[in-house]
Amino acid sequence: MTERRGPPYYTDEELLEILMNSDEETSDIDENEVPTSNEDEVDETESDLEGSEIHCYLLVKNRDEISDDGPPEVIPKLDGAFSWSNQPFEPIIHRYNPATSELKNTFDPNSTPLMCFKQFFSEALLEHIVIETNRYADDTSQTAPSTSRQSKWKPTCRDELYVFLAVTILMVHTKKRKINDYWATDPLIVTPIFSQIISRDRYILLLRNLHFANNEEQKNTNDRLFKIRTVVDHLKAAFSKSLHPFQNLCIDESLMLFKGRIGYKQYIPSKRHRFGIKFFIYVIVKLDIH
Known part of the structure; x- marks a missing residue:
């Protein structure tokens, strides 16, 4: 009879080496990020990593060996190596206060969908988008051929931009293969509501010129x-004013399909949409709000 062998035992050094090798093999940055031709972005990322201080915590066999005296001792980093501490990580516990959570007074039972939408996409934000869209369209129209759609550009306004957003949201609920199909006249696939709201050429022209920032300021x-910084900051402030997190939350990740050129786009072969931008999402369990 052969002797029964138990599970393998590793020293602290062997365990740390296994963990480090595992991190390198599963890193999204190394494997999933699509390389770009912009060397400045690569150098910038490397310099950020070199300047940051990473704290790792040693694994010990006996918990009694851990001392509770004072904060963890951090050893200075040498030649790009990790900084170690002999204390376990203790996360910050945020106390839940029911009095300051959930929905704010900005919503009431009589609020219409449009009123709720304007709590986040306010008229001030839409006015900013109108200014930048018209600015970008005017610049590109000067060099566009006289026979192109761009040469026929007319300035947009806030009300038209709300219509544009409404049509874009409606497209999610009525999926078609191409944008032109939403304005198709074929009885088999026709959806007349789109042509009743806005013409196809005008929608495509707005989509092509939609802009959120002044390109001249990007040089500094x-x-x-930068292209969407104003929108991101506005939405963050709007959500903070309108909603406080509930007690039960779930953190999830989502990959948004994106095939353009961007430095932090990722490539994950196992996903349905292999190219995209990864988001980390707070999910409110009670309301199913992302």
Whole structure:
């Protein structure tokens, strides 16, 4: 009879080496991020990693070996190596206060869908988008051929932009293969509501010229979200004013399909949409709000 062998035992050094190798094999940054031809972005990312201080915590066999005296001792980083601490990680516990959670007074039972939508996409935000869209369209129209759609551009306004957003949201509920199909006249696939709201050429022209920032100001910043920074900051402030997190939350990740050129786009072969931008999402369990 052969002797029964138990599970393998590893030293602290062997365990740390296994963990480090596992991180390298499953890293999204190394495997899933699509390389770009922009060397400046690569250098910037590497310099950020080199300048950051990473704290790792040693694994110990006996919990009694851990001392509770004072904060963890951090060893200075040498030659790009990790900084180690002999204390376990203790996360910050945020106390839940029911009095300051859930929906704010900005909503009431009589609120219409449009009123709720304007709590986040306010008229001030739409006015900003109108200004930047008209600015970008005017610049591109000057060099566009006289026979192109761009040469026929007419300035947009806030009300038309609300219509544009409404049609775009409606497209999600009525999926078709191409944008032109939403204005098709074939009885088999016709959806007349779209042509009743806005013409196809005008929608495509708005979609092509939609802009959120002044391109001239991008030369003085390294912000990778510069193109949409105003919208992101506005939405963050609007959500903070309108909604506080509930007690039961779930953190999920989502990959938004994107095939354009961007420095933080990822490639994940196992996903249905292999190319995209990864989002980390708070999900409110009670309301199923993302």
